[in-house]
Amino acid sequence: MNYAIVKFIIGKVLYFEAAFMMLPCVTAIIYQEESGWAFFFTALLCVLIGAVLTRKSPKNSVFYVKEGFVTVALSWIVMSLMGGIPFLIGGVMTNPVDALFETVSGFTTTGASILTDVEIVPKCMLMWRSFTHWIGGMGVLVFLLSFMHTHGSGSHMNLMKAESPGPSVGKLMPTVQSTAKVLYFIYIFMTILEILFLLLGGMPLFDTLTITFGTAGTGGFGIKNDSIAGYSPYLQVVVTVFMILFGINFNAYFLILCRKFRQSFKMEEVRCYLGIILVTTAFITFNIRNIYDTFGDALRHAAFQVGSIITTTGYATTDFNNWPEASRTILVLLMFVGACAGSTGGGIKVSRFVILIKTIKKELHTLLHPRSVRKLKMDGHTLEHEVVRATNVFLIAYVLVFSFSVLLVGFDNFDMITNFTAVASALNNIGPGLELVGxxxxxxxxxxxxxxxxxxxxxxxxLELFPMLLLFVRDTWKRY
Structure with a gap:
């Protein structure tokens, strides 16, 4: 393990976190909130620690996959620890575990909260909660790659692989650094676009920024106790559309920018993702049509919740915990499907399910025709064995982590649906579950x-499991 370069990059991450905290500081000044000093103090602390960690540039430029995964995992942990300090010293929370939970929920774009009444929380704190979604949506290391020149061949890609969601990560541009810039350009452009549409609907600027940050990062921290339910149907429709758009593989948007429209619309994962949304929305609308006054209301709520759950955003316009069992079951299944790879959404990812189905079909074909040779293809390209193997291993690891987590959470003696959906919500970065965590x-x-x-x-x-799991492997920490 090259500790020097890991420490150096974590220091750089703390510099960026200090800069990000200026937004809640400005918010506190605008609304004349005394608790804003907590962000200024924490930002100063981030700068001081960052200065210590980056005091010396690493002499050893070796930077392999191990360093990439460990750096990403530790960066997110450190970032979350520092990000939770304002909640404690600002008086919003008194329990350090609660502050850590809330901050991790923000950065990981989960949106699960321990707060019972968010409307009494200072606006600077609410801004920070929502802004952590936007920071974590595309990934802080991806943001860092846009500016930083790391050492060692392939170091950029090793960082990007560890933080970017999906079974495989590739370069859109000749270099990883230029790829990171393109991704953030698309991300910022879509964020600004949603802000404009929400402002046109009469949403206040503060609400617009916080809701947009949550939508863009597919996070879901609300600034109202009823989440999005209190806003107009137009605003709910705008949020629905943008949740779905942010759940699409950003490669599709890059192809559109390159005017390769046909290639963009032919992406199997995107077509499956949109198909799942259409089918499930239609079914749930029919299933809940008698609960609401009009068919249009049923369609709006169904589309919103399907978009919110499959993209793992977690906003709500209604208490879907009271929906018929079939609709609730579909929403739970969508928790696991998740959004597209290469998006800001969580979950297992549609692409993995596409690969899994193709693998099953190939295995059935092989059983019928043992001597046949059949290659797996996606978007017209042959799937490498490494991608298929990584998908299978990920699913095995996912089931093991999920099962063990449900067991551990079960010691709190809550009902099975609460425990199951709480873990599903956390592991898939969704936010709400069912029953006691509805x-x-x-x-x-x-x-x-x-x-x-x-x-x-x-x-x-x-972080797609493995960066965090590697922290528990002894060989990870051996020095070169």
Missing amino acids: PTQNFGLFSNGAKLVLTFDMLAGR
Whole structure:
């Protein structure tokens, strides 16, 4: 393990976190909130620690996959620890575990909260909660790659692989650094576009910024106790559309920028993703049509919740915990499907399910025709064995982590649906679950031990499991 370069990059991450905290500082000044000093103090602390960690440039430029995964995992942990300090010293929370849970939930774009009444929380704190979604949506290391020149061949890609969601990560441009810039250009452009549409609908600027940050990062921290339910149908439709757009593989947007429209619309994952949304929305609309006054209301709520759950955003316009069992079951299944790879959404990812289905079909064909040779293809390209193997291994690891987490959380003695959906919500970075952790409830009922398990799940889910799991392997920490 090249500790020097890992320490150096973590220091750089702290510099960026200090800069990000200027937004809640400005918010506190605008609304004349005394608790804003907590962000200034924490930002100063980030700068001081960052200065210590980056005091010397690493002499050893070796930077392999191991360093990439460990750097990303530790960066997110350190970033979350520092990001939770303002909640404690600002008086919003008194329990350090709660502050860590809330911050990790923000950065991992989960949106699960322990707060019972968000409307009494200072606006600077609410701004920070929502802004952490936007920071974590595309990934802080991806942002860092846009500016920083790391050492060692392939070091940029090793960082990007560890933080970017999906079974495989590639370069859109000749270099990883230029790829990171393109991704953030698309991300910022879509963020500004949503802000404009929400402002046109009469949403206040503060609400617009916080809701947009949550939508762009597919996070879901609300600034109202009823989440999005209190806003007009137009605003709910705008949020629905942008949740779905941010759940699409950003490669599709890059192809559109390059005027390769046909290639963009032919992406199998995107077509499957949109198909799942259409089918499930239609079914749920029919299933809940008698609950609401009009068919249009049923369609609006169904489309919103399907978009919110499959993209793992977690906003709500209604208490879907009271929906018929078939609709609730579909929403739980969508928690696991998740959004597209290469998007800001969480979950297992549509591409992995596409690969898994293709693998099953190939195996069935091989059983019928043992001597046949059939290659797996996606978007017209042959799937490498490494991608298929990585998908299978990921699913095995996912099931093991999920099962063990449900067991540990079960010691709090809540009902099975609560425990199951709480872990599903955390590991898939969604936010609300069912029963005691439904859209009108929160995660404050769990013990500190259960919260720490769920905190680990949120980080593991956002970082695709392996960066966090590697921290527990002894060989990871051996020096070169």
